[in-house]
Amino acid sequence: MSADRDQEDVSIAARIKENPGPALGWMVGALLLFALEAGAVVHFVTSLLGNPVELPTLLSRELIPNNGYVKPNGVWKETFLGLPAAYAWALRVVLIYAYAFLWLVWLWRGYLVFRENYRYADWTPRDDMVDRLRSHRWGQFGAVIVFAFVVMAMFAPALGPTTVERTISNPYSHYIEYYNDDGQLENVTVGSANLGSRSQGTPDRNVGPMEYDDYGRWHPFGTLPSGKDMFTFMAAGARISLFIGLTSILVSGFIAVAFALVTAYYKGLVDLLVVILGDSIMSLPSLLFVMLLSVVLGDTWLADIYSGGFLLAVIFAGTGWPFLWRSVRGPAMQIAEQEWIDAAKSFGQRPSVTMRKHMAPYILGYLLVYSSMRLGGIIIAVAGLSFLGLGVSPPTPEWGRAVNIGQSYVTTSSWHISFIPGVLIVLVVTAFNALGDGIRDAIDPQSESGEGEGAEVAAAGGGGA
Template sequence: MSTNSAIREEKSLRERIADNPRPAALWFAGFLVLLALEFGALWGMIMAVPWATFVNKLAFLKPIAAPFATFGDALANLPTLLTRDIFDNTGWQSPSGGWKGTFLGLSPAVVWAIRVVLIYAYTLGFLYWVWRGYLTFREHYRYADWTPRDDMISRFRHNTWGLFGFIVVFMFVVMAIFAPSLGTTTVEHNIQNPFSYKIHYLDKDTGQVKETLIGDANFGSRSRGDSGNVGPMTYDDYGRFHPFGTLPTGKDLFTFMMHGARISLFIGLTSIVVSGLIATSFALLTAYYKGLVDLAGVIIGDSIMSIPRLLLLLLLSYVLRGTWLGQIYNGALLFALLFAATGWPFLWRAVRGPAMQVSEQEWIDAAKSFGQSPVTTMKKHMAPYILGYLLVYSSMTLGGIIISVAALTFLGLGITAPTPEWGRAVDVGQAYTTTASWHISFIPGVLIVLIVTAFNALGDGIRDAVDPQSETGDDGGAEVAATGGSGA
């Protein structure tokens, strides 16, 4: 290695950027522009969780949290480029046949389609810019010309099944983040408080523009088989476009599904993060100390795994749903914590083996002999080598959590109404599956299957990228663990 390379390797990332700031500055400027265009929508995803309900239960936090809550609400209300205030699809048809109140006088279906296309185009651009950031780091600031991570990314980019999962999961995440903009209407107007808002519509019998409550319009747009139906990609009698049709209550199914994605993503990610932290901590502790610590971990984990998980979830959700914890996000936080508390042993079992393999390596013994603290050894020399495995199993588990939440809601024990959740749509539409209103259960059911399949496909793709020998069933041993966690 040359002297310049050695000096470059010894410098921190901040020092390397200071030596050559132009590439990083250009990328960061572009990132800030993209973030500013939709910052209100991105922050609105965070503010969608009613943190105030949790804070109100902890009185000592109120004086501290109140200013932050006010500031957060102000950020969430910032104007965004792709907001429905600009591309407004809520209007009415005039007697002459044109549209009033919509963007450029276009039909609601066209305005909605424009908004959807622009939102996904923006998110694809954002994703591409993040990828450009990684390439900029690799080209200008990384001290190594090659790392195992390069091969992992290359293998994943050529994995068709994994890319399919990534694309579908990406579309699902966009649904959750941009749900207020993607929906043909808003949850507040159409689902939660429909009798508090009015719309204008063209009465085709009289040829006059009239005004009515949204709740009354919903009542006249119900999908109940032979007694009435508003199917996918159609307008109702009030000039409102419904890409997925309507529910038996007349509420827009597409808007319901977009906001239901937020609930599913929140529960899935929260439970995976919490259970992943617990599983990683137990795996590192049991691998480092072994003996009685490992035995205690096995006893605790096996005790939880021995209890039928579905029965435990049903019992705990029924007992705790009436508590203050069950009121936060209409039960979403409760379910996230329940899935984490009952699911971490499965993740721990998945990463315990790799952690044991790494703990037997020479560099761990060397770290111990030099007097390095156990926490430092576990954090710096062991944790990076099990994160690849944790990511694989987490992505696969997340799909199972989503379908479990839908199943519990289907049984009436999941997320409470009126908060949208996909399982409730399947439940309320099951009586109409053989009628003209087949879409009520069919579309949410297909999306649930698609999302769960996509998370499994993503997990398979990550596994094949982390462990190239997994397809042939070979045992990669410690080398597999090292590939899964290394990189610069």
């Protein structure tokens, strides 16, 4: 028993050093996958620093271009292999999602390598959790939609038929070529072409989903009333929604876990103070409070970061941590009453070590469940704020603004402007909730029937949410 314990205390780095083969094989594959898109990562990081660096990238619009023009005889020029713009764009989208799926498979392969070669235990409770999640159809549905949404956000610049810079931010500084009705090749700014591709409710002024405009540009989701490509708008909007959601969840989750551990360990006055603070924030009307803070802080330097996206993330984190804290406070209180916590105290172990090693692992699963569900709520809240003209500042794309822009065209030929983003918002929010359900049922198999001690812990954890 003592020998097994000594083995378990060996660090993962030491285990890999003893048997480096499987880990090195997996690492080589991961580096090859990363190398395919390393240029995009470098460009993104350097763009944040204000000095973007361009490097060759495999899955890019430069390698697989779709922005070309069609000659009067029907032959396409300046597109990938002379394919029609729609086919070139679809090929790039398929390759990007295949690349992302390959990463997913390789990460799963990495988990299997760890389990087979570097984990001393033949079985852990995590194995059963993974098996239950793999058979949870509702959770798998959520995982598929969340995967598609995350890939859209991460690869937004390459997925769109065009770029935000060309069609939204600075359209009059970019040009396209097309053949006019007289068969002459003309050069026109993207902004001028947008004016001729507007969707404004009538059949003669509408570019719907899966259609070309008069300039040979392909629009998978149609165009906006301004003539800007809607798919590019939605892909860029997915990126900012994901940034706000993840940033706010990470910050609020850290605060929630810290307060839950401290209040469960010390109880008494510390718990009372946090309860008063949390309940005070929760008692305020959430939407009105967020709107008030976004207006009051709208002129600060925080609003200049990421077009107001960082400010919204901070606001949602500051107002959302009590809900996550209430969700994990119950499980933390139950863990604090266990015998091994008393034993750690009696041995003089520092409180921070006890909370980190012996308490935190037991509540992180519940935090993951409620964070997944709350992330969907944040996405729909951001869309609601943008619908009201608050939050993310225009012209930065955001899904709620598209719904607002198209609400007067719902019963016209341009129905797609509000309908598509509305459906995507509902689908993504439902998917995050479904994924949260799947994770909950994987962690606690008795939660579906509401029976057993695990269900009681879940009920105690979620009572304040």
